[in-house]
Amino acid sequence: MLTRKQRELLLFIHQRLKETGVPPSFDEMKEALDLRSKSGIHRLITALEERGFIRRLPHRARALEIIKLPEAMSPAMPPSRGQGFSPNVVEGGLGKRQPRADSDGSDSVAIPVMGRIAAGTPIEAIQTHSHTISVPADMLAMGEHFALEVRGDSMIEAGILDGDTVLIRKSDTADTGDIVVALVDDEEATLKRLRRKGASIALEAANPNYETRIFGPDRVRIQGRLAGLFRRY
Numbered sequence: 001m002l003t004r005k006q007r008e009l010l011l012f013i014h015q016r017l018k019e020t021g022v023p024p025s026f027d028e029m030k031e032a033l034d035l036r037s038k039s040g041i042h043r044l045i046t047a048l049e050e051r052g053f054i055r056r057l058p059h060r061a062r063a064l065e066i067i068k069l070p071e072a073m074s075p076a077m078p079p080s081r082g083q084g085f086s087p088n089v090v091e092g093g094l095g096k097r098q099p100r101a102d103s104d105g106s107d108s109v110a111i112p113v114m115g116r117i118a119a120g121t122p123i124e125a126i127q128t129h130s131h132t133i134s135v136p137a138d139m140l141a142m143g144e145h146f147a148l149e150v151r152g153d154s155m156i157e158a159g160i161l162d163g164d165t166v167l168i169r170k171s172d173t174a175d176t177g178d179i180v181v182a183l184v185d186d187e188e189a190t191l192k193r194l195r196r197k198g199a200s201i202a203l204e205a206a207n208p209n210y211e212t213r214i215f216g217p218d219r220v221r222i223q224g225r226l227a228g229l230f231r232r233y
Contacts, residue, residue: 002070008033008045010053014066023064040187045211062147107137109145111167117148117181119155119162119191119205135167139228144170146179146224148191155179155191158206159230166191167228170223179226185219194222 002010012032016024026038035041048054053070101124110132133147133207150164158179160166175178176196182190182203192203195212201220204212 002048002053004180005033005040006044006047006051006053007070009041010048010066010069013054013064013142014069017064017066035187036185042187049131108134109137109140111135111145111147112164113147113149114128115148117166117191119152119160124199132203133230135228139167141169141227145227146170147230150191154205154207154210155193156207158193160191160206161230165230167230168224169227170224172223174222174225181223181225183221183223184213184215186221188221188230193227 010034011028012029013023013080016022016028024032026041029035029041030038033041034042042113043053045056049056053066053068055065055067057065077102106119111134113131113133121225135145135147145167147165147167150160150162155164168181174194178194179191180194181189181191182194184203190203192205192213195202195204197214199217200214202214203220204211
C-alpha cells in the first residue's frame with residue numbers, strides 16, 4: 001500500500017508523461033505536492049521504485065518510467081496547492097479489541113504491524129500493513145491500536161531500542177511528556193517525546209546524541225501514543 005503522498009506523486013508523474021511524454025522535474029514535483037524541499041521528493045521516488053511502481057532509467061536526466069499503477073488509484077489529478085493532504089500512518093479500522101482465546105485459554109488481540117518508525121532521523125511516513133502480532137487483551141485500552149518496528153537509537157534512555165516493536169494507541173492528541181508517533185510536514189514519521197513550548201511543539205529524543213527539534217504547531221500531527229513495547233532476545 002502506498003502513502004497518500006506516494007500515490008499523489010505517482011499519479012502526477014503518470015499524468016505528465018501522458019500529456020507531454022516527459023517526466024516532471026523535481027522542482028515541479030515539489031511544487032505540485034506542496035513540499036518544502038526536494039529531499040522529500042527523493043524519498044518518495046525511492047519508495048515508489050522500491051515498491052515496483054516506477055523505474056529510474058540510468059544515464060538519463062529526469063528519466064522515469066511508470067511500471068504499474070495501483071488498481072484502486074483514481075484517474076483524477078492530485079489536488080492543487082492549497083487543498084492540502086492528510087496522510088495517516090495507519091489504516092482505520094485495524095487493531096480494535098476483538099479478543100480471541102490462545103492455546104492457554106488467555107485472551108489476545110491481533111494487532112497490525114504497520115512497518116517501521118524512526119527512533120532517530122525521521123523517515124517517510126509508513127502506511128503498509130506488513131503482518132500482525134498477538135497482544136494480550138489486558139494490555140490494550142479502549143480504541144484502535146497498531147504496532148511499529150523501531151529503527152534507530154534516539155529513544156534508548158526511555159528503554160526503546162533499535163529492533164523493538166512498539167504498541168501504539170491511535171490518537172490525534174497527546175499530553176506534554178508523552179512518547180508519540182509524530183508526522184512532520186505530512187511526509188516524515190518519528191517516535192519522540194512530545195513537549196509543548198508556548199505555541200511550538202518540540203520532539204525530544206531520549207539520547208543526548210540527538211537534538212530536540214522544534215516546529216510550529218501546523219507542522220506536526222500526532223498519530224498515536226506509546227502504549228507498550230515488545231522485545232525479542
